[in-house]
Amino acid sequence: MSSQSSATAYQATNSKTGGPCHGLRGAFLDFVADPFFTDEAASIRYLPDGLLVMDATGHICDFGPYDTLAALYGDIPVEVYRDRLIMPGFIDTHIHFPQIGMMAAYGEQLLEWLNKYTFPTERKFQDPDFAREMADRFLDELLRNGTTTALVFAAVFPQSADAFFAAAQARHLRMIAGKVMMDRNAPDYLCDTPESAYADSKALIEKWHQTDRLLYAVTPRFAITSTPEQLQKAGQLLREYPGVYLHTHLSENVNEVGFVRELFPDCDCYLDTYDQAGLVGEKSVFAHGVQLTDEEFRRLSAARAAIAFCPTSNLFLGSGLFKLEQAKSADHPVKLGLGTDVGAGTSFSLLQTANEAYKVAQLRNQQLSPFKALFLATLGGAQALGLADKIGSFDPGKEADFIVLNPQATPLLTLRNPQPTAKTLADLADLVFSLVIMGDDRAIAATYIMGQKSWPT
Ligand SMILES: [Zn+2]
Structure with missing residues (x-):
């Protein structure tokens, strides 16, 4: 000691x-x-x-x-x-603020869960007053659970991100967030376009990135709901604003990985759909990574990108068991934090998230010591977000x-x-x-x- x-x-x-x-x-x-x-x-x-x-x-x-x-x-x-x-x-490296009211949605796996529960819920965040009220309740919940920084998905509506940033600014919080980009495989009421996603994200970056303690993340939901054109626009934003983050989902569920293969026949693997758009770098945080191949882990390590390990969500949606030893391999280590992934996640608490991470490791004949778990919830999360000089x-x-x-x-x-x-x-x-x-x-x-x-x- x-x-x-x-x-x-x-x-x-x-x-x-x-x-x-x-x-x-x-x-x-x-x-x-x-x-x-x-x-x-x-x-x-x-x-x-x-x-x-x-x-x-x-x-x-x-x-x-x-x-x-x-x-x-x-x-x-x-x-x-x-x-x-x-x-x-505590530092939560992956969570959705519009999903605060829809935890414990019964009976589905990822793609059906999105269509049946998530998309109708996120529609309500078109209303800026409702979004602000929910942002305040969300931040109350984070603080009550000891979470002081989070990497946060807003909804597709720019006013939802605006409401979140305003609420976080009023509390002097260090938060990272972004408006979701999605232009296909979702209801029309939730779809933007490559151009509108670019313009709306750009305006939010100009307004909020590095305002007080706030930082912006370019946030395509995942490869299934963004066309290659939209992913290219996300890459353009990262090139134009080198300090902003990239935050998305990656390789969570077997059916999702199969659908991505159909949608991107020219890509070698799921990660390649993002790589071809210039989205895999030092400021990139990918939620889940449950189904990643060894080659994908190696690519993430080489790019110094990060993974958010979300055990309560992975268990709740039946997505699978994260390969902790792959992420923490001495040969090709990947920056790693814990994510609650509310509302597929079942708790705002990073303690409960660490509890489930321990059990996921046990099911793979590994041990996650309490110190390692608490490292991931604090300094490890700060390193995953590139903020270890400021917090953690x-x-x-x-x-x-x-x-x-x-x-x-x-x-x-x-x-x-x-x-x-x-x-x-x-x-x-x-x-x-x-x-x-x-x-x-x-x-x-x-x-x-x-x-x-x-x-x-
Ligand atoms: Zn998520």
């Missing part, structure tokens, strides 16, 4: 962040390296009694053991959490988005964790495993955004 103080880093960042302003004392856990490729003990930073120092702009200016730092910051107000575990905010850990200079977990949040968790603050690495592994398997929104005692408590309000 690493526990070094960072007074030097504070000196370096102090001048640009305005100086220490307030602090938080308690037990802290974050990651300093990827536990899939580094010894777990060396990848974890655990401070049973730590101090997090923040400035007035909401950035972290120092972090270390309380005993070491207290003398340096004797004059700042310090909020104290006892019997709690403070972690960086307690390093000085980063934005102070973090959560306070209660290891005794329920009667059963209290029984399971009579000692809520771990003293050894083994105790900590046991404690956080119980949170991964038994925890959910009830385990989130508080969520802080830019150093300020945002939930509960």
Whole structure:
């Protein structure tokens, strides 16, 4: 376990962040390296009694053991959490905000589920007032579950993305989102065109990308609902705006992969439909990847693209078991985060998502340790989104988005964790495993955004 103080880093960042302003004392856990490729003990930073120092702009200016730092910051107000575990905010690398009201839609697999439930639901987001109301409820739900950053699908209507960005801006959140592009194999009321998708996305990029903490993702739904012409337009946007993301679905379900093969006879594989349009790069995030071939994993690795592993959704829609060992292969590693994929996903909670990820690994005779799962939900997600310089850990200079977990949040968790603050690495592994398997929104005692408590309000 690493526990070094960072007074030097504070000196370096102090001048640009305005100086220490307030602090938080308690037990802290974050990651300093990827536990899939580094010894777990060396990848974890655990401070049973730590101090997090923040400035007035909401950035972290120092972090270390309380005993070491207290003398340096004797004059700042310090909020104290006892019997709690403070972690960086969770990062959800794939979720649909218009699907907040349609979770638990019974009985179908992907393509039928889209037609029967999803498309009629997303139609309602044409109304900007309804979209704004749902965006606020969606963000309430994220914060209640300890999720501080997400990569978000809006609906096809540009006003739905506009409503989401406005709601996220009002809460000072770091969010990435985009209007869906889809011009075929969907009801007329949900279809745009290559030209309108390009123009609407461009206007949204100009308005929202890098406005405050917001970032834009060019968002073709998937290869089935975009013509090759529309995918080319998406590629044009990425070339014109090099900082924006590409966010789509990839190789989720067997029937979907077969349909893509029929629609794109000239492409070698599913990933190639995106590659031929220039959509596979360092800022690309592909949800699912359950059915990917070894060659596709290698191509994603070479392109430094990311996958969002969405286990609750993959199990709910019967899509299959993600090959975690392929994504985390030492030979061709792919950047990886966890996604809830609400509303095919069954929970907003990244703890519950990690729980199902553990079970998916078990069904493939693999073990996903609690530290690896929590890495994917925090620093791993930040790396997948190319945001590890801003969020995902307690390093000085980063934005102070973090959560306070209660290891005794329920009667059963209290029984399971009579000692809520771990003293050894083994105790900590046991404690956080119980949170991964038994925890959910009830385990989130508080969520802080830019150093300020945002939930509960
Ligand atoms: Zn999805």
